[in-house]
Amino acid sequence: MNYPITVLIAEDEESDYLLLECALRKTNPEINVQWVRDGVAAIHYLKGEGDFADRTRHPVPQVILLDLKMPGATGIEVLGWVRDNPRYRVIPTLVMSSSHQPTDVEKAYSLGANTYFVKPTSFETLVDLCEKITGYWSYGIKPNISPL
Amino acid sequence: MTQGASLSHRLWNVTSRCPRTLGAKIIFIGGGLLATSWIRWLLAPLLQNTLQFFLYLPAILAAAALFGYRAGFATLIGSLVLTVSLWMPGFAWWKIDETEVLVLISWFSISAILVVGIALLQKSAAAQRQLILELRRTSRELQEKSARLEASEKTLAAHAADLERTVAERTAKLEETVAELETYSYTIVHDLRSPLRAMQGFAHLLLIEYAEKLEVRGADYLRRIDQGARRLDQLIQGVLSYSNIDRAKIELSLLDLDSVVDHVLRHYPTVYDTHARIEITRPLGRALAHESLLAQALSNLLENAVKFVPPDAAPEITLRSEIVELRVRLHVMDRGIGIPAQGLAHIFKPFHRGRDAAGYIGTGMGLAVVKRAIERQGGTVGVLSEPGKGSDFWIELNRAPEPPGPAAP
Numbered sequence: 001m002n003y004p005i006t007v008l009i010a011e012d013e014e015s016d017y018l019l020l021e022c023a024l025r026k027t028n029p030e031i032n033v034q035w036v037r038d039g040v041a042a043i044h045y046l047k048g049e050g051d052f053a054d055r056t057r058h059p060v061p062q063v064i065l066l067d068l069k070m071p072g073a074t075g076i077e078v079l080g081w082v083r084d085n086p087r088y089r090v091i092p093t094l095v096m097s098s099s100h101q102p103t104d105v106e107k108a109y110s111l112g113a114n115t116y117f118v119k120p121t122s123f124e125t126l127v128d129l130c131e132k133i134t135g136y137w138s139y140g141i142k143p144n145i146s147p148l
Numbered sequence: 149m150t151q152g153a154s155l156s157h158r159l160w161n162v163t164s165r166c167p168r169t170l171g172a173k174i175i176f177i178g179g180g181l182l183a184t185s186w187i188r189w190l191l192a193p194l195l196q197n198t199l200q201f202f203l204y205l206p207a208i209l210a211a212a213a214l215f216g217y218r219a220g221f222a223t224l225i226g227s228l229v230l231t232v233s234l235w236m237p238g239f240a241w242w243k244i245d246e247t248e249v250l251v252l253i254s255w256f257s258i259s260a261i262l263v264v265g266i267a268l269l270q271k272s273a274a275a276q277r278q279l280i281l282e283l284r285r286t287s288r289e290l291q292e293k294s295a296r297l298e299a300s301e302k303t304l305a306a307h308a309a310d311l312e313r314t315v316a317e318r319t320a321k322l323e324e325t326v327a328e329l330e331t332y333s334y335t336i337v338h339d340l341r342s343p344l345r346a347m348q349g350f351a352h353l354l355l356i357e358y359a360e361k362l363e364v365r366g367a368d369y370l371r372r373i374d375q376g377a378r379r380l381d382q383l384i385q386g387v388l389s390y391s392n393i394d395r396a397k398i399e400l401s402l403l404d405l406d407s408v409v410d411h412v413l414r415h416y417p418t419v420y421d422t423h424a425r426i427e428i429t430r431p432l433g434r435a436l437a438h439e440s441l442l443a444q445a446l447s448n449l450l451e452n453a454v455k456f457v458p459p460d461a462a463p464e465i466t467l468r469s470e471i472v473e474l475r476v477r478l479h480v481m482d483r484g485i486g487i488p489a490q491g492l493a494h495i496f497k498p499f500h501r502g503r504d505a506a507g508y509i510g511t512g513m514g515l516a517v518v519k520r521a522i523e524r525q526g527g528t529v530g531v532l533s534e535p536g537k538g539s540d541f542w543i544e545l546n547r548a549p550e551p552p553g554p555a556a557p
Contacts (some may be wrong), residue, residue, distance in 0.1 A: 013342050013346075015342070015343075015345065015346035015350070016342060016345060016346070019345065019346070019349040019350070019353075022349075022353060069338050097338075098337050098338040098341045098342060099334065099338065099341075099388075101334060101337075119341075119345060120345075121341065121344055121345050121348055121377070121381045122348055122352070122378065123348060123349045123352035124352070126349070
């Protein structure tokens with residue numbers, strides 16, 4: 001079930017981003033992937049500031065994928081900002097990390113993460129995970145956020 | 149100190165310095181008697197017939213004071229003899245008259261009383277002095293002892309303070325090290341796994357997307373990159389789960405072993421994704437354990453049992469438990485390749501891989517994790533094995549007391 005969905009990925013590691021994007025495109029060729037390299041840029045993107053002011057090129061995402069460990073603002077910090085923002089708090093936000101450190105998992109969920117997942121090492125598993133994520137969210141009803 | 153004590157003290161001081169040998173006594177007594185006789189002879193024209201005995205009294209008393217009452221009496225008798233023979237010319241023992249007898253007796257009695265008195269005084273002074281000396285020595289000893297005690301107390305206090313400081317320092321250092329280690333292992337996960345993902349991911353993409361441009365050898369190289377990355381990732385995860393066991397907070401609770409085993413069989417892909425035949429002798433009973441650590445240990449044991457079988461053979465696993473006094477022992481038995489006797493001693497050590505494990509994928513951490521996880525739950529692990537026939541790994545945990553059954557009607 002393919003439809004144009006916008007996913008914002010905040011990931012500082014280019015390789016991880018490329019693999020994730022590739023896996024997402026394999027599962028849904030219509031997907032619009034927006035990439036920012038750190039937490040601060042993610043917040044700028046959501047606010048529509050600076051480079052991200054053009055909402056036709058940088059639409060408000062339907063799903064946010066946050067890497068946990070990033071320079072500037074961490075995934076947890078961005079998650080906190082999103083959940084505190086009355087406009088964007090409704091966007092499904094997923095946290096991805098390299099480890100399942102119990103404290104990180106707890107913090108992410110207590111701040112309102114929709115899912116916490118560990119980045120798989122194998123590409124097949126990553127594709128499988130992306131299929132599950134996009135499949136799940138394509139069935140789920142997404143909140144309608146009007147562009148500012 | 150009282151006046152009397154001070155007097156006797158002084159007397160003792162004088163008398164204690166005299167030599168006490170018999171010769172010294174005789175010389176002293178004789179000298180005293182002769183000196184007194186000489187003085188009396190010098191004074192004879194003045195004294196006429198008076199003070200015939202009296203001048204000997206100082207010598208008698210001196211002898212008594214210096215050497216005791218026996219020397220005093222000896223001097224007294226000597227003086228009487230000298231008095232009678234020297235200064236009483238008309239005296240003769242055979243025609244002694246009453247006055248003379250009375251005079252002699254009274255002289256003797258008075259002198260004797262004085263001698264005894266002086267001797268007693270001297271003796272008591274000596275005793276007192278001895279006592280004082282004793283007391284002084286004892287008090288000095290006590291002082292020394294208390295000083296020593298104080299010193300050793302001080303040393304002890306210093307040692308205790310030292311020890312406390314050392315313990316505090318070490319504890320702080322240890323905490324620092326633990327925190328460092330935690331950061332370290334966290335960093336390992338994040339920073340080491342990320343390039344691994346890149347290696348694996350892009351090797352995979354190359355294999356898939358450029359398949360037609362790759363020769364067989366090129367594809368093989370890429371597969372080797374992929375496998376190497378995978379192995380390294382498993383190794384990192386193994387080390388991490390091993391170190392995480394030590395950091396995990398352990399809360400033991402009464403667990404039903406059947407449901408823990410079912411959970412592992414259902415949820416651990418390395419176990420359920422196989423065509424292994426698993427036979428369970430139920431009920432397995434209950435044990436005091438920590439659920440996730442026990443599940444981890446069991447899954448590692450089951451994974452091994454599934455893995456270490458001859459090529460193309462289907463794994464056959466038997467699970468059963470037995471009660472050993474206050475413990476329950478859970479056996480995981482397989483019909484795999486088995487372990488040679490010389491390998492058994494090292495099999496639970498981290499990174500150990502048996503010679504026969506060469507053909508099988510693994511990191512050598514699985515059984516080390518099992519051992520550490522079970523030991524943290526107060527249990528023990530063990531193994532019996534025969535090469536070619538199979539292995540019998542067991543874990544032993546404390547058995548929780550059975551809950552009271554329903555009351556009989």
